[in-house]
Structure formats: C-alpha cells, structure tokens
Amino acid sequence: MNPRQRRGMVLIIIAVLGAIGVFAGVSSYVSNVNTQVGSKVTVLALKKSRSAFAVIRQSDLKTVEVPKRWVGARSITDPSEVVGHKLAVSVSAGATLTSDLLVAPTDQTQHQRFITIKVDSVTGGANNLRAGDSVDAYAVYSDVEGLPKQVRVLVHDVRVISVSSPQSEQGSSNSKGSGNSPANYIAVTLALTAEDSMAVTYASAFAADLRVVKLPPVSHQDPKKDDPYDATKLGGKAVPEGSK
Structure with a gap:
C-alpha cells in the first residue's frame, strides 16, 4: 500500500468514527427530548x-x-x-x-385541645410511652401556701398524641418554688378537653412535679379527681396561707 492509499484509509477511518460520534450525539439528544415532551x-x-x-x-x-x-x-x-x-x-x-x-392531617376534634407538658425523663413516666397510649396525669403540690402537700389526679384516661426524645435544658428558676427546672425532660402532648387543659396548664406553672402514668389497653379504673392523696396521711401538716 502506497502512501496515498494509506492517507485515504486513515481519512476513511476518521470519517467512520466521526459518523459514529454524530449518531451517538443525535440519539442522546432525541432520547432527552423524548423524556421531556414525550412521556x-x-x-x-x-x-x-x-x-x-x-x-x-x-x-x-x-x-x-x-x-x-x-x-x-x-x-x-x-x-x-x-x-x-x-x-x-x-x-x-x-x-x-x-x-x-399541606398541614399534616390530624384527628383532633372541635372540642379537643392539644397540650404539651414537660416531665422528668427519669421519674416522669414517659420513657415507655408511644403515640396513641392512654395515660393519667398526676400533679405533685408541695410548696403551695394554704394547701397540704399532696398528689392530685389532673386528668384520667387521656390520649397521648406525641412523645419527644429526651431533651436537655439548662436549669433556671421558675415559679414552682422548686429550684431549677429538670435538666433532662421529655415533652408529652396530650389530647384534653378545654376544662382539663386549664387544669394541666395551671399545674405546669405551679406544681412541683408532673408525672404521667401509662394505663393498660383496657382500663376499668376511674379515680376521683377530687380525692387527692395528701401528706397528712404520712404525718404531714397543712400550712395556713400567710404563716411562716
């Protein structure tokens, strides 16, 4: 093969490779257009x-x-x-x-209020709770003048909406008179009536401690809300308001 033939062969090979490249580019473009306007x-x-x-x-x-x-x-x-x-x-x-x-769907009814309370991550009773559980909520009053030290059932057999993971906060003084806020707490959201939400809000502000107690799947107990367990049964003494 003489030099002229070799040059011709090289040009043919280059032309074939160029044609293959052009075909691949056109195919890719057609495929891209098809995905945009075809389907x-x-x-x-x-x-x-x-x-x-x-x-x-x-x-x-x-x-x-x-x-x-x-x-x-x-x-x-x-x-x-x-x-x-x-x-x-x-x-x-x-x-x-x-x-x-969209706002997340909810099964909240017109007469329900969703209230979130903070309970101690160790003693508050929320570690084993899940959304949908039924609970009682207790309030511990220990430093309210005029009242004996007592534990009251705030709400009975209410539904848990959500439970947060344990969270930490720096202790700060509050109106409970109990020193510092819990350093580690769990936020529990409950579905309450309007009246019960007021009771829980009051307890959140003035009670020394709030606790939730998980109920069994079918609970036949119905504790009376107006029958607190007070410290007089343990030898405690009510402090009249204004006394030191």
Missing part, C-alpha cells in the same frame, strides 16, 4: 394564589401535564388528597401541589 403525567396545581392555612376547595384546583421526569414522589394527582386540607405556607397561582405544602 407526561397529570398533576394538580392551584388556579389562584392562596395564603398559608387556607382550606383548599375543589374549585381551587386545576390539572396540568408535566414531564414524567419532573414529577417527584410528593407530587399530588388525586384531588381527594388535598380537598379540605390546609396549606402550610402561601402558594402562588399555577404552582403544582406537593404533600409537603
């Missing part, structure tokens, strides 16, 4: 801007088609998943709806 999914979006905590109605919704590659796991396609729910943040018109834009 689409219908999702829900808002017709108009809505503010945070606004209730979503059927008339607020519209459907839009977007490329499948742009649809995430939180995108919403079924109106039943959003109608009647509240928005967690303000959402502009045309924005597609996702589950993280």
